Amino acid sequence: MKRRDFLKVAGSSGLVVFFTLDPLRADQEPERLPTRAAAAADFNAYLRIGADGRVTCFVGKVELGQGAMTALPMLLAEELDVAFDTIDMVMGDTDLCPYDMGTFGSLCIWQFGPVLRAAGAEARAVLLEMAGEQLQVPVDQLQVKAGVVTAANNASKRVTYAQLVQGKRIERRLPKVPVKPVKAFTIVGKGVVRKDAREKVTGAAKYAGDITLPGMLHARVLRAPAHDAKLEAIDTSAAEKIEGVRVVRDGDLVAVLHERRDVADKALQLVKAKASRPEPAVDDKTIFDHLLKTAPQPRTVAQGGSLEQGEQQAATVIDRTYLNSYVSHAAIETHSATAQIENGKATLWVGTQAPFSVKPAVAQALGFPQQNVRIITPYVGGGFGGKTGAQQAVEAARLAKVVGRPVQAVWDRAEEFFFDTFRPAAVVAIRSGMTGAGKITFWDFRVVGAGDRNAQSFYEVANHRTTSAGGWQGGNPPGMHPFAVGPWRAPSVNTNTFARESHIDVMAASSGLDPVEFRRRNLTDPRMLRVLAAVEKQFGWKPGKAPSGRGVGVSCGIYSGTYAAMMCALAVDKATGRVQVERVALAQDMGVVVNPDGARQQMEGSITMGLGYALTEEVHFKGGEVLERNFDAYELPWFSWLPKIELVLIDNPDLAAQGCGEPPIINIGAVIANAIHDAVGVRLLQLPMTPARIKEALAKG
């Protein structure tokens, strides 16, 4: 490569290195996730080195709380050999950052990490070549630390990255620059202070609803009381009498706007409308039969051997059906967007997990070309899979266009529940058999409603079949789920793991074996055996046949490339049906751990959140009407629920970093169900395991 090809003087004062995404890497994305927009991603800028030596890192990922703003620059600092503190992050800005499909699926480190590492390694190699030429030293005799390149044998020969790139722009590729081996890491794996810490404890952190623009109006949109309802005879006259209120009717969009949010709230209450809706066809009691009736033809996910032969070999056959309800994401920040339209260009600040999908949706709604829409993602107040849509952004943009002023749209809590893309309700039917020695001879697993992720069993069973019908991904027959469903932290895996690991325990109890021993007899996967042994040791598991009266449970699962084994101890108050989880131990093998404290934090959070779907969280509904409107009806985990959490991070440096924040949640349903059975001898087959359901099960005996 000629030097003049590689150095191009440009007006900007930074170095931009362009990278091509390796097509192989794109192929490794999990199936069924939205694929990368190929054209937009061929070349992308991930980093810029300023004249002051600070590095700006541009990523399409967003900070939802999961710590990507901290873990990603750790990877970049590592590969580039600069100090972590000198990296500034620009995240989720569609004008400045390379395309990204969205922040979900525990992919930040697992899938995007390698891309960013490759970018950093390549930039470092380019910079070393430049330094070699400037210092007249062969590249292999140079060393670099904290952005300063020196000759190994002559410290006076030195140049900084900032000096090298000042006023220049570099566009070239160095093919196949290797990334650092894990053993050479000096930043990854160490503790750092989160980059968002100071802003978040001082109130300086801005979320989409904190953006304040001159002349801005707050919008409240008139909503139908149910998804299957139509509004008629809308009368806004009383609202219009409030000083400063603007009423907008733009096709199906009816909204009241005011410079003060609470005045807009008051105005909305004054809008009168009649709703007509059909008789509700389904509710939270009848939903499971409804799902079975309306589900599409099941798809075979995995199959092997012969179920008939397996059944012939079985000494015991066990049939059970497991259920779970719709669950809400319930982030404390409701869906928020602030929109400004100036000179035919729209700029939106949106609390979203997918700014690059919001952009085309807004462009289409406004009739603008996509290049005239910019989505900026400030801090996002929690996502969990629930902030991938564009509705609030589209509404803010449409209203801003009509009123000719900036508009902020922040949903209230009832809208948040109403428009949530719930974790789907589901039915899992399992039929299985085993020998007298506790060896599983066949396994027939049929999931309806949840989706097929990790539905396939990892237990060693010769004769097996796994089928799936409908799920969170969409494509369900109309009316199967009475409202929108979508990804909820570890989509479909919570449901499938609850069913599988409950059923394994039912089999273990029937066989008279200790549930850990039963699992071990049916496992060959060394990673699973290792995490199981690790959690057993941490927990101090004492073998016994369930129900032992101790209230201990075990559950195993796999998600996002990570293996997780969990044990818990709990107490059941037989009088009230209330469960207090006392201890949770989790061993997780997630490959290389980039940010150990960040990983622990994600694991603690995931466990704590999981207590909710296990014990209380459930959406009640009548047809298209969602009955939960606020947190008094929909109970999230409280401080007083908190168990002692014990974490074991398995050191697995031979494996690249895998998912971290979702795998810990997948076992909670089953580990609690199994421990309840161990405590009081009743088997809960339905999530959540509310006090009412536990009392009912106890009464039945």
Place this chain on the structure above:
Amino acid sequence: MQRTVSFTLNGKPVRVTVDDERMLLWVLRNDLGLTGTKFGCGEALCGACTVLVNNEAMRSCVTAVRDVAGKQVLTIEGLSASGKLHPLQDAFVRHHAFQCGYCTPGMILTAYSLLAKKPKPTRAEIVRHMDDNLCRCGSHVRILDAVEDAARTGKGGAR
């Protein structure tokens, strides 16, 4: 009704002329430009909007502005007005006692009201005092650790 309400906000006197039945949350956010106090539920169920009124933790989403007339209001922005983090804020940073950060201002101010009354609470007392504040990310264990740490090192709520 439209009235002028005077109170002390983060150590400085303020006067607002507003409908005095409006909730403090929106007066802080929309009239006074202090967006550190968050909207979460609007019905005093989550704690994201918590501020201190005469050192008591109050849910600003259901506190009418007329009810703080003549009182001392402290929001998250006022806790480190000097530029130096309050021991509770410092402990939240060191323990990474937040993830998305949206509930954090309310958590810190709720904890502040406890330490102001009881500088050395037990863990159980901290749990009881914080129990009505919601955090969806599951930072609970670290929040408790941080409050305990601040109580141990930070001379209660003062400094």
